[in-house]
Amino acid sequence: MEQLLRSGLSTLGLPADGVPALLRYADLLVEKNKVMNLTAITDPADIAALHFLDSAALLKAADFRNKTVADVGTGAGFPGLPLRIVEPTIRLTLLDSLNKRIDFLKEVCADLELSDVTCVHGRAEEFAAGHRGSFDIVTSRAVANLQMLSELCLPLVKPGGYFLAMKSVDSDEEIAAAKNAVKLLGGAVEETRDYAIPGTSVRHRLVFVKKIKETPKKYPRAFAKIKKNPL
Ligand code: SAM
Numbered sequence: 048m049e050q051l052l053r054s055g056l057s058t059l060g061l062p063a064d065g066v067p068a069l070l071r072y073a074d075l076l077v078e079k080n081k082v083m084n085l086t087a088i089t090d091p092a093d094i095a096a097l098h099f100l101d102s103a104a105l106l107k108a109a110d111f112r113n114k115t116v117a118d119v120g121t122g123a124g125f126p127g128l129p130l131r132i133v134e135p136t137i138r139l140t141l142l143d144s145l146n147k148r149i150d151f152l153k154e155v156c157a158d159l160e161l162s163d164v165t166c167v168h169g170r171a172e173e174f175a176a177g178h179r180g181s182f183d184i185v186t187s188r189a190v191a192n193l194q195m196l197s198e199l200c201l202p203l204v205k206p207g208g209y210f211l212a213m214k215s216v217d218s219d220e221e222i223a224a225a226k227n228a229v230k231l232l233g234g235a236v237e238e239t240r241d242y243a244i245p246g247t248s249v250r251h252r253l254v255f256v257k258k259i260k261e262t263p264k265k266y267p268r269a270f271a272k273i274k275k276n277p278l
Contacts, residue, residue, distance in 0.1 A: 048070065048091040048092065048094070048095050049066060051092055052069055053066060054245070054246065055095065055096065055099075055100040055103075055244075058245035058246070059100070059103060060107060061107065065135075068132045068159050068161075069099050069132055071158065071159060072124075072132070072159065073094050073099075075154065075155050075158060076123055077089055077094075080123075083147055085151060086122075096245075096246055096247045096249070097247075097249070098129070099129045100244050100246070101188075101244050101249075101251060102128075102129035102188075104245075104251075104253075105126055105130060105211060105213075106134050108255075109184065109209065109255070111134050111137050112134065113137075114137060114138070115138045115140075115181065115182045115183045116130065116131075116140070116182060116185070116186065117139075117141075117182045117184075117185045117186070118139065118140070118185075118187065119171045119185060119186070119196075119199055119200050120143060120144070120171070120187055120188075120189075120191075120199075121143050121148070121152070122143060122145075125188055126186050126213060127139055127186060128141065128155065128156075131161060131164055132159070132161070139163060139165070140166075141164065141165070141166045142174055143167075143168065144169065145168075149167065171200065171203070171267070172199055172268070175202040175267050178203055179202055180205050180258075183205055183208045183209075184209050184210075185200045185203050185210045185211070186210075186211050186212075186213070187199070187200055188212075192221055192224075192225070193214065193224070193229075193254065194224050194225040194278065196225075197210065197225055197228045197232055197278075198228060198267045198277075198278060199267060200212070201229070201262055201266075202232065202262040202267050204234075204258040205258065206233070206258050206259065206260055207258065208257075208258050209255055209258065210256040211253055211255060211256070212253070212254040212256065213251060213252070214239075214252045214253075215251065216241050218239075218252055218254070222254060227278060228277065231266070232262045232278070233261055233262045234257060234259060235259050236254060236255070236256055237255045237257045238254075238255040239254050240255070266278075
């Protein structure tokens with residue numbers, strides 16, 4: 048696993064200083080996964096590629112240095128925590144609606160002695176009430192379709208900042224279906240960029256949604272409304 052991480056980070060042009068912390072994080076993840084559901088991916092090579100390098104690939108796509116970043120629906124910490132480990136100047140908020148996962152992330156952060164990481168138990172649409180326009184970058188992977196996810200994430204982004212959605216390469220229709228929602232929420236899909244996870248044949252997609260103006264106060268709505276009547 049160590050070699051996979053080192054060569055993968057090198058392929059991405061990223062430093063390897065965070066490798067010991069990533070290895071420890073993997074151990075904690077596999078251990079805790081025995082007693083609670085954190086991830087379906089448990090093989091060390093798959094954790095390295097599909098969790099760590101997939102997350103770290105974002106650092107090549109955008110400038111995260113000294114940025115405030117929120118990871119919405121972070122689960123066991125992806126992509127947020129590998130981003131923070133590889134790029135230590137990030138000031139990170141990890142947000143998830145499942146408290147057990149947040150408790151796990153607090154344990155990991157304490158174990159790795161990571162500063163500037165806040166682990167929040169809450170729903171994104173409720174967290175927005177006190178944190179509108181607060182983050183330079185909001186990330187999210189595998190939480191909801193882009194139409195709904197935009198209402199969870201865009202309100203949190205500062206005007207001029209970005210919501211970066213990690214999607215599959217066959218997400219053209221999903222992205223097209225989200226255009227109206229993105230516009231109503233004050234954003235614009237600026238670019239989609241497909242990338243390869245180093246050391247694998249897996250390709251994923253990053254959707255760059257730029258926040259061009261403030262999100263109207265009526266958004267986000269309660270989750271039941273977002274789901275029943277997506278924008
Ligand atoms: N992002 C992680 C990853 O890619 O491995 C976890 C993905 S997991 C499939 C989705 C996570 O989103 C779950 O941990 C769930 O509790 C969380 N979630 C779903 N809806 C949410 C919401 N409205 N606000 C915050 N978290 C939410």
